[in-house]
Amino acid sequence: MSQNRPLKTISVTTKMGASSKVEASIRDHRVVIDQPRNAGGTDEGPTPLEYFLFSLGGCIATIARLAASQQGIELRGIEVQLEAGLNLAGLLGKPTEDRVGFQYIDVKATLDADLNEQQKVAFLDEVCERCPLHDNIRFNTQVEHGLS
Secondary structure (H helix, E strand, C coil): CCCCCCCCCCCCCCEECCCCCEEEEECCEEEEECCCHHHCCCCCCCCHHHHHHHHHHHHHHHHHHHHHHHHCCCCCEEEEEEEEECCHHHHCCCCCCCCCCCCEEEEEEEEECCCCHHHHHHHHHHHHHHCHHHHHHHCCCCCCCCCC
16 A cells, blocks of 8 residues: 555445455445446446446536535536546457557536536636546556555
8 A cells, every 4th residue: 555645545345246246335335336237247236437437427516516615606506427438458358559448538517507608617627626536537646456
């Protein structure tokens, strides 16, 4: 683990048995990740990649609510649409020149607030700058792995 600890640590432990289903208890929530049936799963939950995009969209929406409250903006709602593309070859163990992760992530937000288009763009830019997940995707984050 990294020697430089953040001010707040967030921990999650996942468990997988004989099937492709991955489960975690996060605070008082049971979370399930699975694969679609056509990929050998039982389709009991979204895939890790779908959760990744959901997490990014959820983080942007949450930070938007926080920022709007701080700025006195009545944010009646926000919809965040995410689309990402990746080459499955590396994930499937096949040779590829592409990286294994997403090659692009497009984020489009619709804000229901009394702001003009330019203000909405500036607000979304600020929100994305403040979003920890957006930051982790845009910038290199040290990830270490090993056996416990």
